[in-house]
Amino acid sequence: MISKMKKALAALCASLSMLAAHEVAQAQSEPYKVFDTKPVITEGPYLVAMSDTAVSVVWMTDAPSHAKVRLDDGSKVREIEPQVDGLVPVGLRHVVTITGLAPGTRYSYEAIATRVVKLKPYWPDKGLSISSPAASFTTFSARQPAASFSVITDTHEDTARIGRLLKLVDWSRTDALVHLGDAFNWLDSEEQLFGKWLRPTFAAMGPGKPLLYARGNHELRGAFARQLSGYVPTPEGTYYYSRAMGPVHLLVLDTAEDKPDDTNVYAQLNRTQPYREEELAWLRGQVSGDKHLANAPFRVVAMHQSDWGALPDKGAAWTALANQAGIDLIIAGHDHKFSYEAPNQQHSYHQLILGQDQLARVDATDRVLTVKVSTDKGAPVYTLTIPARR
Numbered sequence: 001m002i003s004k005m006k007k008a009l010a011a012l013c014a015s016l017s018m019l020a021a022h023e024v025a026q027a028q029s030e031p032y033k034v035f036d037t038k039p040v041i042t043e044g045p046y047l048v049a050m051s052d053t054a055v056s057v058v059w060m061t062d063a064p065s066h067a068k069v070r071l072d073d074g075s076k077v078r079e080i081e082p083q084v085d086g087l088v089p090v091g092l093r094h095v096v097t098i099t100g101l102a103p104g105t106r107y108s109y110e111a112i113a114t115r116v117v118k119l120k121p122y123w124p125d126k127g128l129s130i131s132s133p134a135a136s137f138t139t140f141s142a143r144q145p146a147a148s149f150s151v152i153t154d155t156h157e158d159t160a161r162i163g164r165l166l167k168l169v170d171w172s173r174t175d176a177l178v179h180l181g182d183a184f185n186w187l188d189s190e191e192q193l194f195g196k197w198l199r200p201t202f203a204a205m206g207p208g209k210p211l212l213y214a215r216g217n218h219e220l221r222g223a224f225a226r227q228l229s230g231y232v233p234t235p236e237g238t239y240y241y242s243r244a245m246g247p248v249h250l251l252v253l254d255t256a257e258d259k260p261d262d263t264n265v266y267a268q269l270n271r272t273q274p275y276r277e278e279e280l281a282w283l284r285g286q287v288s289g290d291k292h293l294a295n296a297p298f299r300v301v302a303m304h305q306s307d308w309g310a311l312p313d314k315g316a317a318w319t320a321l322a323n324q325a326g327i328d329l330i331i332a333g334h335d336h337k338f339s340y341e342a343p344n345q346q347h348s349y350h351q352l353i354l355g356q357d358q359l360a361r362v363d364a365t366d367r368v369l370t371v372k373v374s375t376d377k378g379a380p381v382y383t384l385t386i387p388a389r390r
């Protein structure tokens with residue numbers, strides 16, 4: 001009986017090893033199929049939320065693909081290929097977040113997508129690769145001698161407005177574009193996201209300048225609002241972040257909704273209050289622990305609502321923290337018209353609210369920060385000059 005079982009077991013092992021051998025032979029003689037088909041890059045690549053050491057590269061293809069970025073710093077080429085839970089993402093939208101970059105360094109990059117024809121469990125069918133034209137960017141640096149960025153806000157799906165404003169920007173002298181939110185009335189679809197905002201924006205900016213985006217209240221609304229962060233990702237994974245740009249320490253904040261969570265129109269689907277508490281805790285950590293923030297000649301906050309959004313304390317804790325942190329300038333939108341408030345008894349910072357058809361250019365050295373606001377025709381509106389406090 002025992003010898004019969006042993007024989008049966010031996011036979012089973014033999015057939016299993018034959019099966020394994022057969023599979024190996026098949027793998028060697030018949031590699032996965034590669035069809036003669038390439039994806040087309042339909043949007044981008046574009047750069048989001050660059051810092052001194054990281055940047056997110058985003059692009060779209062017309063067909064499911066996997067993606068990587070080829071990066072060249074002039075002496076060494078490396079490829080950055082994302083994985084999520086151990087799998088290479090396959091889809092139409094491609095996000096490659098590059099970390100570990102050197103500050104103040106110029107890189108050239110290519111966005112590469114390889115077609116996946118059919119995602120079968122074994123031997124998926126593949127296609128060929130397409131590469132974007134090489135483009136280059138320069139990372140920010142805490143030590144750059146000057147910082148320059150342009151700011152627009154509340155473009156509200158008006159693509160002609162975006163075109164008029166961005167035509168005024170001298171991109172060769174601009175580190176980044178800051179958009180202070182409300183690019184939309186509400187968000188319904190990917191096509192709206194590109195058609196009414198990102199496509200005209202990056203048509204003007206090109207693939208080498210980064211967008212720094214501060215979310216507006218209108219971007220919390222609509223069926224596609226929950227997908228927005230996938231298209232304007234940040235290396236941090238949050239809509240609020242800080243950037244060391246030489247003489248400027250820039251804090252980009254998310255002021256979220258302009259009405260409380262229990263407002264009936266949101267049907268109990270908003271939880272901005274705990275979210276804002278998390279953001280405030282993060283900001284406290286920045287204020288107490290970030291050396292560049294503490295030592296920079298200028299601390300600038302870029303956000304959508306100048307009153308910090310809908311908060312139970314009406315923003316008192318945020319104003320107190322901004323005063324304590326020595327914030328020099330808050331630049332905001334939301335009102336659709338220009339206003340300026342000098343430092344006063346309530347706040348020790350300059351507060352500039354940019355109008356809807358206006359462009360602000362911010363230039364800073366370690367001695368002076370200048371904000372020049374102009375109309376969409378380039379006519380001057382206001383110039384603010386802030387000397388460094390020390």
Ligand SMILES: [Fe+2]
Nearest residue numbers: 182216217334
């Ligand atoms: Fe707004």
